[in-house]
Amino acid sequence: MANTASARKRIRQTEKRTIRNRARRSRVRGFLRKVEQAIAGGDQAQARDALQAAQPELHRAATKGVFHPNTVARKLSRLSARIKSLGAAAQA
Structure with a gap:
Protein backbone atom coordinates (compact mmCIF):
# COMPACT_ATOMS: atom_id res chain seq x y z
CA MET A 1 0.00 0.00 0.00
CA ALA A 2 1.12 3.54 -0.68
CA ASN A 3 2.77 5.26 2.25
CA THR A 4 3.31 8.80 1.00
CA ALA A 5 0.74 11.38 0.01
CA SER A 6 2.20 11.60 -3.49
CA ALA A 7 1.96 7.83 -3.94
CA ARG A 8 -1.68 7.86 -2.81
CA LYS A 9 -2.37 10.66 -5.29
CA ARG A 10 -0.73 8.68 -8.10
CA ILE A 11 -3.01 5.74 -7.28
CA ARG A 12 -6.08 8.00 -7.47
CA GLN A 13 -4.91 9.46 -10.79
CA THR A 14 -4.22 6.02 -12.23
CA GLU A 15 -7.69 4.78 -11.27
CA LYS A 16 -9.35 7.77 -12.96
CA ARG A 17 -7.20 7.40 -16.06
CA THR A 18 -7.89 3.67 -16.24
CA ILE A 19 -11.65 4.26 -16.17
CA ARG A 20 -11.40 6.94 -18.88
CA ASN A 21 -9.14 4.82 -21.08
CA ARG A 22 -11.39 1.78 -20.70
CA ALA A 23 -14.37 3.87 -21.86
CA ARG A 24 -12.39 5.23 -24.82
CA ARG A 25 -11.20 1.76 -25.83
CA SER A 26 -14.73 0.41 -25.58
CA ARG A 27 -16.08 3.28 -27.67
CA VAL A 28 -13.49 2.67 -30.38
CA ARG A 29 -14.30 -1.05 -30.42
CA GLY A 30 -17.96 -0.19 -30.96
CA PHE A 31 -17.10 1.97 -33.97
CA LEU A 32 -14.85 -0.75 -35.37
CA ARG A 33 -17.60 -3.33 -34.87
CA LYS A 34 -19.95 -1.22 -37.01
CA VAL A 35 -17.35 -1.06 -39.78
CA GLU A 36 -16.79 -4.83 -39.60
CA GLN A 37 -20.53 -5.50 -39.77
CA ALA A 38 -20.89 -3.24 -42.82
CA ILE A 39 -17.99 -5.02 -44.53
CA ALA A 40 -19.51 -8.41 -43.69
CA GLY A 41 -22.82 -7.20 -45.11
CA GLY A 42 -21.05 -6.34 -48.36
CA ASP A 43 -22.39 -2.77 -48.51
CA GLN A 44 -19.47 -0.57 -49.57
CA ALA A 45 -21.26 2.76 -49.09
CA GLN A 46 -22.38 1.87 -45.57
CA ALA A 47 -18.91 0.55 -44.72
CA ARG A 48 -17.31 3.76 -46.01
CA ASP A 49 -19.66 5.86 -43.88
CA ALA A 50 -18.94 3.72 -40.82
CA LEU A 51 -15.19 4.08 -41.40
CA GLN A 52 -15.50 7.86 -41.72
CA ALA A 53 -17.31 7.91 -38.36
CA ALA A 54 -14.68 5.64 -36.78
CA GLN A 55 -11.65 7.55 -38.04
CA PRO A 56 -11.82 10.54 -35.67
CA GLU A 57 -12.46 8.25 -32.70
CA LEU A 58 -9.41 6.16 -33.54
CA HIS A 59 -7.22 9.22 -33.98
CA ARG A 60 -8.52 10.68 -30.71
CA ALA A 61 -7.64 7.43 -28.92
CA ALA A 62 -4.12 7.63 -30.38
CA THR A 63 -3.79 11.26 -29.27
CA SER A 77 -5.26 1.14 -43.68
CA ARG A 78 -6.44 -2.46 -43.50
CA LEU A 79 -10.09 -1.51 -43.11
CA SER A 80 -9.99 0.92 -46.01
CA ALA A 81 -8.30 -1.72 -48.19
CA ARG A 82 -11.05 -4.20 -47.34
CA ILE A 83 -13.72 -1.61 -48.12
CA LYS A 84 -12.02 -0.81 -51.40
CA SER A 85 -11.97 -4.50 -52.32
CA LEU A 86 -15.75 -4.64 -51.77
CA GLY A 87 -16.15 -2.26 -54.71
CA ALA A 88 -13.79 -4.34 -56.86
CA ALA A 89 -15.72 -7.51 -56.02
CA ALA A 90 -19.02 -5.84 -56.94
CA GLN A 91 -17.67 -4.73 -60.34
CA ALA A 92 -16.24 -8.15 -61.22
Missing part, protein backbone atom coordinates in the same frame (compact mmCIF):
# COMPACT_ATOMS: atom_id res chain seq x y z
CA LYS A 64 -4.88 10.38 -25.74
CA GLY A 65 -2.43 7.47 -25.57
CA VAL A 66 -5.00 4.67 -25.49
CA PHE A 67 -3.66 3.19 -28.75
CA HIS A 68 -0.28 3.60 -30.38
CA PRO A 69 -0.48 5.87 -33.44
CA ASN A 70 0.96 3.15 -35.68
CA THR A 71 -1.73 0.73 -34.49
CA VAL A 72 -4.42 3.21 -35.50
CA ALA A 73 -2.77 3.80 -38.88
CA ARG A 74 -2.53 0.06 -39.49
CA LYS A 75 -6.17 -0.58 -38.56
CA LEU A 76 -7.42 2.26 -40.77
Whole structure:
Protein backbone atom coordinates (compact mmCIF):
# COMPACT_ATOMS: atom_id res chain seq x y z
CA MET A 1 0.00 0.00 0.00
CA ALA A 2 1.12 3.54 -0.68
CA ASN A 3 2.77 5.26 2.25
CA THR A 4 3.31 8.80 1.00
CA ALA A 5 0.74 11.38 0.01
CA SER A 6 2.20 11.60 -3.49
CA ALA A 7 1.96 7.83 -3.94
CA ARG A 8 -1.68 7.86 -2.81
CA LYS A 9 -2.37 10.66 -5.29
CA ARG A 10 -0.73 8.68 -8.10
CA ILE A 11 -3.01 5.74 -7.28
CA ARG A 12 -6.08 8.00 -7.47
CA GLN A 13 -4.91 9.46 -10.79
CA THR A 14 -4.22 6.02 -12.23
CA GLU A 15 -7.69 4.78 -11.27
CA LYS A 16 -9.35 7.77 -12.96
CA ARG A 17 -7.20 7.40 -16.06
CA THR A 18 -7.89 3.67 -16.24
CA ILE A 19 -11.65 4.26 -16.17
CA ARG A 20 -11.40 6.94 -18.88
CA ASN A 21 -9.14 4.82 -21.08
CA ARG A 22 -11.39 1.78 -20.70
CA ALA A 23 -14.37 3.87 -21.86
CA ARG A 24 -12.39 5.23 -24.82
CA ARG A 25 -11.20 1.76 -25.83
CA SER A 26 -14.73 0.41 -25.58
CA ARG A 27 -16.08 3.28 -27.67
CA VAL A 28 -13.49 2.67 -30.38
CA ARG A 29 -14.30 -1.05 -30.42
CA GLY A 30 -17.96 -0.19 -30.96
CA PHE A 31 -17.10 1.97 -33.97
CA LEU A 32 -14.85 -0.75 -35.37
CA ARG A 33 -17.60 -3.33 -34.87
CA LYS A 34 -19.95 -1.22 -37.01
CA VAL A 35 -17.35 -1.06 -39.78
CA GLU A 36 -16.79 -4.83 -39.60
CA GLN A 37 -20.53 -5.50 -39.77
CA ALA A 38 -20.89 -3.24 -42.82
CA ILE A 39 -17.99 -5.02 -44.53
CA ALA A 40 -19.51 -8.41 -43.69
CA GLY A 41 -22.82 -7.20 -45.11
CA GLY A 42 -21.05 -6.34 -48.36
CA ASP A 43 -22.39 -2.77 -48.51
CA GLN A 44 -19.47 -0.57 -49.57
CA ALA A 45 -21.26 2.76 -49.09
CA GLN A 46 -22.38 1.87 -45.57
CA ALA A 47 -18.91 0.55 -44.72
CA ARG A 48 -17.31 3.76 -46.01
CA ASP A 49 -19.66 5.86 -43.88
CA ALA A 50 -18.94 3.72 -40.82
CA LEU A 51 -15.19 4.08 -41.40
CA GLN A 52 -15.50 7.86 -41.72
CA ALA A 53 -17.31 7.91 -38.36
CA ALA A 54 -14.68 5.64 -36.78
CA GLN A 55 -11.65 7.55 -38.04
CA PRO A 56 -11.82 10.54 -35.67
CA GLU A 57 -12.46 8.25 -32.70
CA LEU A 58 -9.41 6.16 -33.54
CA HIS A 59 -7.22 9.22 -33.98
CA ARG A 60 -8.52 10.68 -30.71
CA ALA A 61 -7.64 7.43 -28.92
CA ALA A 62 -4.12 7.63 -30.38
CA THR A 63 -3.79 11.26 -29.27
CA LYS A 64 -4.88 10.38 -25.74
CA GLY A 65 -2.43 7.47 -25.57
CA VAL A 66 -5.00 4.67 -25.49
CA PHE A 67 -3.66 3.19 -28.75
CA HIS A 68 -0.28 3.60 -30.38
CA PRO A 69 -0.48 5.87 -33.44
CA ASN A 70 0.96 3.15 -35.68
CA THR A 71 -1.73 0.73 -34.49
CA VAL A 72 -4.42 3.21 -35.50
CA ALA A 73 -2.77 3.80 -38.88
CA ARG A 74 -2.53 0.06 -39.49
CA LYS A 75 -6.17 -0.58 -38.56
CA LEU A 76 -7.42 2.26 -40.77
CA SER A 77 -5.26 1.14 -43.68
CA ARG A 78 -6.44 -2.46 -43.50
CA LEU A 79 -10.09 -1.51 -43.11
CA SER A 80 -9.99 0.92 -46.01
CA ALA A 81 -8.30 -1.72 -48.19
CA ARG A 82 -11.05 -4.20 -47.34
CA ILE A 83 -13.72 -1.61 -48.12
CA LYS A 84 -12.02 -0.81 -51.40
CA SER A 85 -11.97 -4.50 -52.32
CA LEU A 86 -15.75 -4.64 -51.77
CA GLY A 87 -16.15 -2.26 -54.71
CA ALA A 88 -13.79 -4.34 -56.86
CA ALA A 89 -15.72 -7.51 -56.02
CA ALA A 90 -19.02 -5.84 -56.94
CA GLN A 91 -17.67 -4.73 -60.34
CA ALA A 92 -16.24 -8.15 -61.22
